[in-house]
Amino acid sequence: MSFPEGDAQAHDDVRKTADAVARRSYGKLVAFLAARTRDVAAAEDALSEAFAAALADWPVRGCPENPEGWLLTVARRKVIDMFRGRRRHELAGEQLRVLAEGLDAAATDVQIPDHRLALMFACAHPAIDAAVRAPLILQVVLGLDAKTIASAFLTSPAAMSKRLGRAKDKIRQAGIPFSVPEREELPDRLDTVLDAIYAAFTEGWTDPGGTDVARRDLTEEAMFLARLVTELLSAEPEALGLLALMLHAEARRHARRNRHGDYVPLAEQDPALWDSQMIDEAEALLRRASALGSIGRYQLEGALQSAHVYRCRTGRANWAEVVQLYDALFGLVGSPVVAINRALAIAEVHGASTALAAMQEVAADGRLAEYQPYWAARAELLAKTGAHAEARRAYEIAIGLERDASVRRFLQLRQSALAP
Amino acid sequence: MQYLLMLYAEEAGWNKLTKAEQEQGVAAYRAYTEALTKAGVLKGSNRLQPTSAATTVRVASGKPQVLDGPYVESKEQIGGYYLIDVADLDAAISWASRCPGASHGVVEVRPTWSMPA
Numbered sequence A: 001m002s003f004p005e006g007d008a009q010a011h012d013d014v015r016k017t018a019d020a021v022a023r024r025s026y027g028k029l030v031a032f033l034a035a036r037t038r039d040v041a042a043a044e045d046a047l048s049e050a051f052a053a054a055l056a057d058w059p060v061r062g063c064p065e066n067p068e069g070w071l072l073t074v075a076r077r078k079v080i081d082m083f084r085g086r087r088r089h090e091l092a093g094e095q096l097r098v099l100a101e102g103l104d105a106a107a108t109d110v111q112i113p114d115h116r117l118a119l120m121f122a123c124a125h126p127a128i129d130a131a132v133r134a135p136l137i138l139q140v141v142l143g144l145d146a147k148t149i150a151s152a153f154l155t156s157p158a159a160m161s162k163r164l165g166r167a168k169d170k171i172r173q174a175g176i177p178f179s180v181p182e183r184e185e186l187p188d189r190l191d192t193v194l195d196a197i198y199a200a201f202t203e204g205w206t207d208p209g210g211t212d213v214a215r216r217d218l219t220e221e222a223m224f225l226a227r228l229v230t231e232l233l234s235a236e237p238e239a240l241g242l243l244a245l246m247l248h249a250e251a252r253r254h255a256r257r258n259r260h261g262d263y264v265p266l267a268e269q270d271p272a273l274w275d276s277q278m279i280d281e282a283e284a285l286l287r288r289a290s291a292l293g294s295i296g297r298y299q300l301e302g303a304l305q306s307a308h309v310y311r312c313r314t315g316r317a318n319w320a321e322v323v324q325l326y327d328a329l330f331g332l333v334g335s336p337v338v339a340i341n342r343a344l345a346i347a348e349v350h351g352a353s354t355a356l357a358a359m360q361e362v363a364a365d366g367r368l369a370e371y372q373p374y375w376a377a378r379a380e381l382l383a384k385t386g387a388h389a390e391a392r393r394a395y396e397i398a399i400g401l402e403r404d405a406s407v408r409r410f411l412q413l414r415q416s417a418l419a420p
Numbered sequence B: 001m002q003y004l005l006m007l008y009a010e011e012a013g014w015n016k017l018t019k020a021e022q023e024q025g026v027a028a029y030r031a032y033t034e035a036l037t038k039a040g041v042l043k044g045s046n047r048l049q050p051t052s053a054a055t056t057v058r059v060a061s062g063k064p065q066v067l068d069g070p071y072v073e074s075k076e077q078i079g080g081y082y083l084i085d086v087a088d089l090d091a092a093i094s095w096a097s098r099c100p101g102a103s104h105g106v107v108e109v110r111p112t113w114s115m116p117a
Helices: A005-037 A040-061 A067-086 A093-107 A116-123 A130-142 A146-152 A157-174 A186-205 A213-232 A237-251 A276-291 A297-314 A319-333 A336-350 A352-363 A366-370 A372-384 A388-401 A405-416 B012-016 B019-038 B089-098
Strands: B002-010 B042-047 B055-060 B063-068 B076-085 B106-111
Touching: A005 A040, A005 A067, A005 A116, A005 A130, A040 A067, A040 A157, A116 A130, A116 A157, A116 A186, A116 A213, A130 A146, A130 A157, A130 A186, A130 A213, A146 A157, A146 A213, A157 B106, A186 A213, A186 A237, A186 A297, A213 A237, A237 A276, A237 A297, A276 A297, A297 A319, A319 A336, A336 A352, A336 A372, A352 A372, A372 A388, A372 A405, A388 A405, B002 B012, B002 B089, B019 B042, B019 B076, B019 B089, B076 B089, B089 B106
Parallel strands: none
Antiparallel strands: B002 B076, B002 B106, B042 B076, B055 B063
16 A cells, blocks of 8 residues: 555654554553453553554544543453453453443543553562563563563563463453552562562673663663652662662663673773763662661662772772671572672682682572573682682683673683683 | 362371360361451351262263272372452452461462353
8 A cells, every 4th residue: 555745754653653652651551451351461452453543543634632542442442342242251241331331431531540550560469470470561561572572581482472371361360459569568569570670671681782682672671660660659668779770780881891892890890981870860769768768689789789889989998898788688588699799799808718618508509500600700719719720610611601702702711811 | 259269288287286286276267267257258168078088080981980089199188178259369368378278288279260140
């Protein structure tokens, strides 16, 4: 189908408006429909049909004054039709009527209420398989497609689609509520939401050079979600802590690679390359969080970032403080990752032998056999104690486990720098 | 929404308890049932006799096969159930966590299909 010159332009403008509305409002619209119907997949389908209808109608009749309201009206109708069509055995006639009325009443509001937080709590509910919470939030709240999400999480699009579908079915069938939890449960339940958002962020972050477009976007999307949560739950210190942690990590993106594309570890980075605006914002968030008086994992991780930044900028060693922070973090999280980083900090204060002993405490964890940072840390510590042959072997394993070519090169350089 | 709370536990566990512990257990279940009733959410409940009293029935090619014992051979067996009617999964989980069975065994929470009016 071809458009005459003027129409092509109009079509283009409509496309741009639709894209802008999608970016801004997709999550809100899905959340609104899903919360009312308890059916996430139906909400997504109805909305995508509404967007398709917009792309057909708006070039002809012009963009509506309230594009969100227009889309919601169309999507609503489609949802009700869907329900009438296929839900006879699941929904009593009475329930269907109540549902339809609820959608009608709510859609006459000028401002569409924001249920995105409730949607995120549903997606990160304990009853949802932990591995699918992050992908689910990314798809449902941000509209990312299964293909994009799948490659970031190293699965096939087909496998990812299936798991996302099952999760949405679970939400509907098991009656997972769309609501922000009550005060007593909020901190725990919020942790699962934050963990899911952080998982998405770290998936994007395994591409520190930012060369893999799909993954870099994931980092941005995760930060958007973290920011959204801090806006919707501004008095929750852990939400503030998570955003601060992400900002600190993002602030150093350009310093992690030199102009040859080589990996640059933190200790060797040039602080002038860091984004100081992001760092300032992170620090402000951490101050706000600590004023709320309830320490948690993400605040501690943020505080650690803060300590590293201070040391690199001022040259003043603060390793004793860093060890204390890792002690506190290990008490909360107790993961091998934390143990490894704690050991490296201990090495700065008490020497490499003590650090190696500290790492032995977690060495029994089977997951470490495939964890590159464990072997890289071990290699570094062994090298410091003079056990060069063992250090070389540990570097070998680390190199074999590393996916990123420039990090491999870095490890290889360290390995060959060891005296024989 | 209606949910069936299925209580799984090691059957031998009950007999290993002292008389006093057993009395405590019975009292705990009685209190739990009372709480469910008071809240108006209890639709049914029962304690099942042990798997030594179980019989498995299967019909294959039109012929009934009757076997002695439970369907699944496992350490934990279902010992009782509660059928409750609550607003959503969180409410069902909340009740399940208060069930004495959740402390010495496992409670499975599953929604029922709702019947058309």
